[in-house]
Amino acid sequence: MYIPSYQDMLDAHDRIRAHIRRTPIRTSDYLDQLTGARLFFKCENFQEPGAFKVRGASNAVFGLSDEQAARGVATHSSGNHASCLSYAAMLRGIPCHVVMPRTAPQAKKDTVRRYGGVITECEPSTSSREETFARVQAETGGDFVHPYNDPRVIAGQGTCARELVEQVAELDGGALDAVVAPIGGGGMISGTCLTLSTLAPNTRVIAAEPEQADDAYRSFQAGRIIADDAPKTIADGLLVPLKDLTWHFVRNHVSEIYTASDPEIVDAMKLIWKHLRIVMEPSSAVPSATILKNPEAFAGQRVGIIITGGNVNLDRLPWI
Amino acid sequence: MYIPSYQDMLDAHDRIRAHIRRTPIRTSDYLDQLTGARLFFKCENFQEPGAFKVRGASNAVFGLSDEQAARGVATHSSGNHASCLSYAAMLRGIPCHVVMPRTAPQAKKDTVRRYGGVITECEPSTSSREETFARVQAETGGDFVHPYNDPRVIAGQGTCARELVEQVAELDGGALDAVVAPIGGGGMISGTCLTLSTLAPNTRVIAAEPEQADDAYRSFQAGRIIADDAPKTIADGLLVPLKDLTWHFVRNHVSEIYTASDPEIVDAMKLIWKHLRIVMEPSSAVPSATILKNPEAFAGQRVGIIITGGNVNLDRLPWI
Numbered sequence: 001m002y003i004p005s006y007q008d009m010l011d012a013h014d015r016i017r018a019h020i021r022r023t024p025i026r027t028s029d030y031l032d033q034l035t036g037a038r039l040f041f042k043c044e045n046f047q048e049p050g051a052f053k054v055r056g057a058s059n060a061v062f063g064l065s066d067e068q069a070a071r072g073v074a075t076h077s078s079g080n081h082a083s084c085l086s087y088a089a090m091l092r093g094i095p096c097h098v099v100m101p102r103t104a105p106q107a108k109k110d111t112v113r114r115y116g117g118v119i120t121e122c123e124p125s126t127s128s129r130e131e132t133f134a135r136v137q138a139e140t141g142g143d144f145v146h147p148y149n150d151p152r153v154i155a156g157q158g159t160c161a162r163e164l165v166e167q168v169a170e171l172d173g174g175a176l177d178a179v180v181a182p183i184g185g186g187g188m189i190s191g192t193c194l195t196l197s198t199l200a201p202n203t204r205v206i207a208a209e210p211e212q213a214d215d216a217y218r219s220f221q222a223g224r225i226i227a228d229d230a231p232k233t234i235a236d237g238l239l240v241p242l243k244d245l246t247w248h249f250v251r252n253h254v255s256e257i258y259t260a261s262d263p264e265i266v267d268a269m270k271l272i273w274k275h276l277r278i279v280m281e282p283s284s285a286v287p288s289a290t291i292l293k294n295p296e297a298f299a300g301q302r303v304g305i306i307i308t309g310g311n312v313n314l315d316r317l318p319w320i
Numbered sequence: 321m322y323i324p325s326y327q328d329m330l331d332a333h334d335r336i337r338a339h340i341r342r343t344p345i346r347t348s349d350y351l352d353q354l355t356g357a358r359l360f361f362k363c364e365n366f367q368e369p370g371a372f373k374v375r376g377a378s379n380a381v382f383g384l385s386d387e388q389a390a391r392g393v394a395t396h397s398s399g400n401h402a403s404c405l406s407y408a409a410m411l412r413g414i415p416c417h418v419v420m421p422r423t424a425p426q427a428k429k430d431t432v433r434r435y436g437g438v439i440t441e442c443e444p445s446t447s448s449r450e451e452t453f454a455r456v457q458a459e460t461g462g463d464f465v466h467p468y469n470d471p472r473v474i475a476g477q478g479t480c481a482r483e484l485v486e487q488v489a490e491l492d493g494g495a496l497d498a499v500v501a502p503i504g505g506g507g508m509i510s511g512t513c514l515t516l517s518t519l520a521p522n523t524r525v526i527a528a529e530p531e532q533a534d535d536a537y538r539s540f541q542a543g544r545i546i547a548d549d550a551p552k553t554i555a556d557g558l559l560v561p562l563k564d565l566t567w568h569f570v571r572n573h574v575s576e577i578y579t580a581s582d583p584e585i586v587d588a589m590k591l592i593w594k595h596l597r598i599v600m601e602p603s604s605a606v607p608s609a610t611i612l613k614n615p616e617a618f619a620g621q622r623v624g625i626i627i628t629g630g631n632v633n634l635d636r637l638p639w640i
Contacts, residue, residue: 024344026366028368029368030434032545045597046346046596046597048348048349048350050597114350124590203321266440270634273599273634274599274634275365276366277365277370277598277599277600277630278597278598278599279593279594279597279598279599280597310597314590314593314637315639315640317640318635319634319635320635320637320640
C-alpha cells in the first residue's frame with residue numbers, strides 16, 4: 001500500500017491545473033447567523049462535470065504513460081467518479097470504460113455518455129459490480145482507476161483543500177479552524193487529511209456521514225473497518241465503504257465523524273439551495289446538516305465546507 | 321431629468337464596494353458547445369439578498385445625508401428591489417418602507433421582512449400601487465428610491481458591467497462582443513449602457529424580454545414608450561414598464577431587443593440550473609433563452625450574460 005505524500009498532492013495540482021476549475025468560495029451572512037460560525041463553502045459542484053472527483057480522475061488520467069493511455073482507463077462507480085473519469089479521458093482523448101449499477105441516477109448515466117464513457121451496467125451489489133468489472137477490465141485492458149482507494153486519486157482530491165486554504169486567506173487573511181467534508185469511501189476526506197496535515201496542521205478535519213450509511217462512524221469508533229449491510233440513504237454518493245488506504249487517513253487524521261438523518265440532510269440541502277443559490281446533491285448537504293445539528297462544536301469558528309457535487313435530477317427534488 | 325454619468329458610476333462603486341459582493345463569473349464548456357458562443361455568466365444571484373438590485377439600492381442608501389437617512393427610505397417593488405433596499409437600509413441601520421403587491425411571491429415577502437423592511441400590501445395594479453405608496457410616503461417621510469427610474473439606482477446597477485468587463489479580462493485577457501441582460505423597467509440595462517458606452521464602446525448591449533411583457537421591444541420598434549396592458553409572464557421580475565430615464569438609455573445605447581416565450585424561458589432556466597448548477601429566477605433565464613433562440617446573432621462571439629437574481633420559491637419550480 002503506497003501512501004501518497006504532500007509532494008504527490010503538489011505534483012497532482014501542477015498536472016491537473018489546466019484541466020480543472022479553481023472553484024469559487026461562497027459565503028452567506030444568513031447561514032453564518034443561523035449557525036453561529038463563519039462558513040466558507042468550496043463549490044466543487046462548479047467543476048465542469050459537476051464534482052470534485054474530476055481532480056483525482058484527471059491526476060490519474062494525465063499521469064498515465066502514452067502506452068498505458070492508449071488502452072484507456074476503467075472503473076466502477078455509483079456516479080460522479082464515472083462521469084469525472086470519462087470527462088478526464090475525453091480531454092486526453094483516450095477510452096473510458098465504466099461499470100455502473102443499473103439503479104444509478106439517470107442524470108449521472110447521461111453525463112457519462114455525454115463525455116464518451118462506455119457504460120456496462122451491473123446489479124446494485126458489491127459482488128455483481130466486482131464480477132462485471134473484472135470481465136470489462138480483462139476485455140479492454142484499461143488502467144483501473146478506483147473511485148477512492150488509489151493514491152493518485154487521493155493526491156488529486158487533496159488539491160481541493162489546498163485551494164480552499166489559499167482562497168480563504170485571500171478573502172480575509174484568516175485561517176480555518178475546521179474543514180468538514182462528506183465521507184463515503186473516504187477519497188475527499190483522505191485528500192483533505194493529506195493536505196491539511198502538512199499545510200494547516202491546526203485545522204481539524206471532520207467527516208460528515210448519513211446515519212443510514214454510517215460505516216465510517218462505526219469504524220472510527222471501533223478502530224477497524226466495519227462495512228454497512230445494504231445502506232440506503234438519499235445521499236447516494238456516500239454508499240460505498242472505506243478501504244485500506246482511506247482508512248489509513250481517517251484513522252490517523254480525522255478529528256471527528258458526525259452523522260445526520262435523511263430528513264436533516266434534505267432540510268440542509270434546501271436551505272443551502274435557498275441561501276447560497278447553488279444546485280448541489282444530497283451528499284453535499286451532509287456537512288451542513290451535521291453543523292446545524294451540532295452547533296456547539298462549531299460556534300465562533302471559521303469552518304470550510306466542501307460542496308462535493310451538483311449532479312441532481314431536477315425533475316425529482318427530495319422536498320417536493 | 322438628471323442623466324447619471326460615468327463618473328457617477330465610478331463614485332457609486334467606491335460607495336457600495338464594502339456592502340456588496342464582487343460576484344463570480346461562471347462558464348460552461350457544455351453551454352458554449354450548445355450555443356456556439358463563449359458565454360460568461362455574471363452571478364448577481366450570489367449577492368447576499370439574491371439580486372443585482374442591491375447595487376443601486378446601496379448606492380441610494382449610503383448616499384443619503386444623515387438627516388435624510390434618519391427618516392429612512394421608501395419604495396414600491398414587485399420583489400427584488402424591495403428586499404435589496406431593505407437589506408441596504410438594514411446595513412445602514414435606517415427604516416425601509418415597502419409597498420408590494422399582495423400577489424408577490426411569498427419568498428420575496430419573507431426576505432424583505434427578514435431584513436427589517438416594513439411591507440404595506442397593495443392590489444396588483446399600477447393605480448393601487450401609486451395610491452398606496454403616496455400614503456405610505458406621506459406618513460413616513462422616507463426618501464423615495466424608485467426601483468429603476470432613479471439616477472442613483474442606475475449608477476449603482478452600472479457597477480455590475482464594470483466588474484464583468486474587468487473579470488472577463490482577468491480570466492483570459494479578452495474583451496466582450498456583447499452583454500445580454502433582462503429588461504423590465506430597464507434599470508440594469510440602463511446601468512449597463514451607462515458603463516459600457518464609456519468603458520467598452522464596441523461591446524453591444526442587448527436586452528432580453530419575455531414575449532408576454534414585450535413593452536420594451538415594442539417601444540424600441542416604435543421609437544416611443546409603449547406600456548403593456550396587464551402583462552403576464554413566468555418572469556415576474558420583468559412586468560414593469562420603461563420610464564423616461566431608462567428609455568433614454570434604451571433608445572440611445574441598446575443595439576437590439578430579443579424576446580422569448582414563457583416555455584422557452586422555462587427551458588433555458590432548467591438548462592442553466594443543470595449545467596451551471598446555480599439557482600436563479602425565471603427573469604434571469606430570459607437572456608439565455610434569447611441566445612438559444614437566435615444563435616446566429618451570437619455565434620463565435622464572446623458574450624456576457626447577467627444572471628440578475630436567485631430568489632425562487634423552491635417548492636414550486638416551473639418545470640415540475
